[in-house]
Amino acid sequence: MITIAFIKKEIMETWRTRKILILVIVFFIFGILNPLTAKLTPELLKMSLKTTIPFPDPTSLDSWLQFYKNISQMGLYLFAIIFSGTMSHELAKGSLTNLLTKGLQRRVVIFSKGFVLFGQWLLSIGLCFIVTLGYTHYYFPDNKSPHIWLALWPLFIFGLLLVSLLLFTSTMINNNFGGLLGTVIVMIIFNLINLYKGAVNYNPISLVSKNLTIVKDDTKFFDLWPSMCITVGLAIGLLYLTVKLFDRKKL
Amino acid sequence: MNNAQLLLDNLPLLIPLVILEFGLMIAAVVHVLKHPQYRFGNKVLWLVIVIFFQIIGPVFYFMFGRGETA
Amino acid sequence: MNMLELKGVTKAFGAKSVLKDLNLIVPQGSIFGFVGENGAGKTTTMKLILGLDKPDTGTIFVKGQQVNFGQTATNQVIGYLPDVPEFYDYMTATEYLQLCGEITKIAKQERAEKIETMLQLVGLPNNKHRIKGFSRGMRQRLGIAQALLNDPELLICDEPTSALDPEGRHDFLQLLTRLRGKITILFSTHILSDVQTVCDEIGILHHGQLQVTDTLTNLKKTYLKPQIALTFQDIAQAKAGQQLIINELALIGEVQENKLLVSYGSDYKTASQKILSLLLTHDLVPLAFNQVEPTLEQIFLQVMQS
Numbered sequence: 001m002i003t004i005a006f007i008k009k010e011i012m013e014t015w016r017t018r019k020i021l022i023l024v025i026v027f028f029i030f031g032i033l034n035p036l037t038a039k040l041t042p043e044l045l046k047m048s049l050k051t052t053i054p055f056p057d058p059t060s061l062d063s064w065l066q067f068y069k070n071i072s073q074m075g076l077y078l079f080a081i082i083f084s085g086t087m088s089h090e091l092a093k094g095s096l097t098n099l100l101t102k103g104l105q106r107r108v109v110i111f112s113k114g115f116v117l118f119g120q121w122l123l124s125i126g127l128c129f130i131v132t133l134g135y136t137h138y139y140f141p142d143n144k145s146p147h148i149w150l151a152l153w154p155l156f157i158f159g160l161l162l163v164s165l166l167l168f169t170s171t172m173i174n175n176n177f178g179g180l181l182g183t184v185i186v187m188i189i190f191n192l193i194n195l196y197k198g199a200v201n202y203n204p205i206s207l208v209s210k211n212l213t214i215v216k217d218d219t220k221f222f223d224l225w226p227s228m229c230i231t232v233g234l235a236i237g238l239l240y241l242t243v244k245l246f247d248r249k250k251l
Numbered sequence: 252m253n254n255a256q257l258l259l260d261n262l263p264l265l266i267p268l269v270i271l272e273f274g275l276m277i278a279a280v281v282h283v284l285k286h287p288q289y290r291f292g293n294k295v296l297w298l299v300i301v302i303f304f305q306i307i308g309p310v311f312y313f314m315f316g317r318g319e320t321a
Numbered sequence: 322m323n324m325l326e327l328k329g330v331t332k333a334f335g336a337k338s339v340l341k342d343l344n345l346i347v348p349q350g351s352i353f354g355f356v357g358e359n360g361a362g363k364t365t366t367m368k369l370i371l372g373l374d375k376p377d378t379g380t381i382f383v384k385g386q387q388v389n390f391g392q393t394a395t396n397q398v399i400g401y402l403p404d405v406p407e408f409y410d411y412m413t414a415t416e417y418l419q420l421c422g423e424i425t426k427i428a429k430q431e432r433a434e435k436i437e438t439m440l441q442l443v444g445l446p447n448n449k450h451r452i453k454g455f456s457r458g459m460r461q462r463l464g465i466a467q468a469l470l471n472d473p474e475l476l477i478c479d480e481p482t483s484a485l486d487p488e489g490r491h492d493f494l495q496l497l498t499r500l501r502g503k504i505t506i507l508f509s510t511h512i513l514s515d516v517q518t519v520c521d522e523i524g525i526l527h528h529g530q531l532q533v534t535d536t537l538t539n540l541k542k543t544y545l546k547p548q549i550a551l552t553f554q555d556i557a558q559a560k561a562g563q564q565l566i567i568n569e570l571a572l573i574g575e576v577q578e579n580k581l582l583v584s585y586g587s588d589y590k591t592a593s594q595k596i597l598s599l600l601l602t603h604d605l606v607p608l609a610f611n612q613v614e615p616t617l618e619q620i621f622l623q624v625m626q627s
Contacts, residue, residue, distance in 0.1 A: 005423035016411035021314060024308055036264045043257060078307065081314050094407040101371045101401040102424045103393045135264060172256050176315060247391045251373040
């Protein structure tokens with residue numbers, strides 16, 4: 001019951017502070033940009049190179065390439081910016097103190113926030129996906145992207161890690177930039193790990209960078225099993241650490 | 252394909268895109284002007300960020316720039 | 322039974338030790354005034370009681386149950402009013418109390434009625450205004466409402482009156498008086514007149530320890546000396562008067578700017594007659610002459626000096 005009450009509070013917060021509105025606008029924009037970029041890139045190249053050599057016509061694959069590029073290079077960080085201070089803001093302001101002294105358990109705060117954050121990640125990705133899907137069907141009615149639904153799953157799973165990471169860093173660092181900073185640092189680490197080719201299928205970052213190969217070939221999905229397991233494991237571990245960290249926090 | 256036709260062909264994409272991007276930008280510009288208390292930076296800095304950095308500029312302002320009494 | 326008991330509690334922040342072997346007992350049903358200058362450790366003590374911070378040594382019991390840092394079991398009988406209550410600005414007062422009610426597990430059927438009663442009690446309207454636009458006083462009222470919502474057995478208020486205007490202060494003290502006997506109240510302040518108005522028992526925190534705990538009447542008996550205040554035209558006159566009183570009457574006189582405070586042992590009438598006639602024969606005419614209302618300030622200052 002208390003968990004539900006706090007989840008309701010979190011939903012009200014994201015609604016009334018217009019975070020969710022910003023999220024919807026931003027991911028809707030990306031949804032439009034994906035097919036548009038796919039469509040315009042050859043035209044722009046033609047114009048700027050002033051050549052008459054025919055470029056291959058863009059396909060649905062180009063649109064989905066943009067989708068995964070935009071999510072992994074922009075969307076993810078915008079999500080981190082929007083929820084960067086989810087814990088630190090409340091800790092700095094002292095708004096949680098009141099509720100904790102009423103018997104609200106500290107871990108309930110973490111779990112409820114995590115739940116609502118993950119819901120919003122699903123919403124953002126889902127919305128962006130639907131918009132991209134609609135336009136892609138309209139502009140590129142081909143069958144070159146057979147497995148778009150399957151390729152979406154790794155993205156959802158990566159969200160678990162992103163949410164845990166935001167909770168952990170914004171609990172640890174008493175600053176609104178904490179969550180963003182943590183996300184950036186971890187993404188840099190993941191990219192460095194990828195320099196070692198053998199690690200690719202184990203690296204969580206593959207869940208947001210290898211999706212296009214799944215769109216083309218569904219058997220590639222299973223190559224990512226180790227990476228999915230590691231991501232879920234890391235997410236759970238971080239969530240556990242966040243609870244421990246918050247329990248020790250003096251308010 | 253000439254430019255006019257290119258534009259016409261892409262209208263279903265361009266119209267909502269322009270509405271959303273400008274909507275976000277205008278909302279941020281209005282907010283910057285109406286609430287001159289920022290967590291850091293000044294009015295000119297935030298106007299530049301909000302107008303010239305599409306999407307990320309307004310989001311950055313709304314999350315980090317706007318003052319507590321927003 | 323004791324509602325609250327602190328045994329040998331110490332707490333230091335880095336090299337600065339705030340509480341040194343603090344012992345405190347608040348009996349059930351009393352209103353306990355927790356007095357001390359700013360930075361004496363009043364807020365720290367409260368945070369320890371609430372399990373928001375961890376004492377370095379010592380134990381704390383609320384209603385016989387030990388308080389553990391980070392745990393909230395003992396909080397269920399406590400209502401807490403922080404010095405600056407922080408809420409969620411995007412909620413209305415009713416919505417905030419609703420959230421508090423759900424957290425403290427008030428049954429759904431009772432909740433709406435209870436919230437309504439609380440809002441009336443503290444004088445906040447039940448409307449759609451968000452907390453964002455609330456004044457300092459309104460926030461304090463909401464703070465009281467949330468602290469009392471779950472019928473706590475122990476109410477802890479941290480400097481509740483310091484931010485209120487005189488009217489709000491009066492209302493708040495009235496409210497505390499109405500709660501007398503129903504619940505136990507621990508009430509920190511540095512405004513001594515507040516304590517005088519409502520408290521049964523007073524503890525003075527100084528140098529990390531309770532220097533004194535007693536009832537107001539007993540404290541007055543032990544520490545208060547009756548005084549007469551004489552106001553002169555300037556300091557020179559006041560000092561001249563002081564010399565006379567010390568030399569001729571063997572009384573203790575203290576000069577504060579152009580005021581002369583005389584402590585007397587006998588009754589007011591004889592003392593004032595003696596002092597006045599002495600001064601008049603020496604051509605020293607005071608501008609004002611009055612009996613000093615005994616205040617806790619004096620007790621407080623004496624305790625701090627000793």
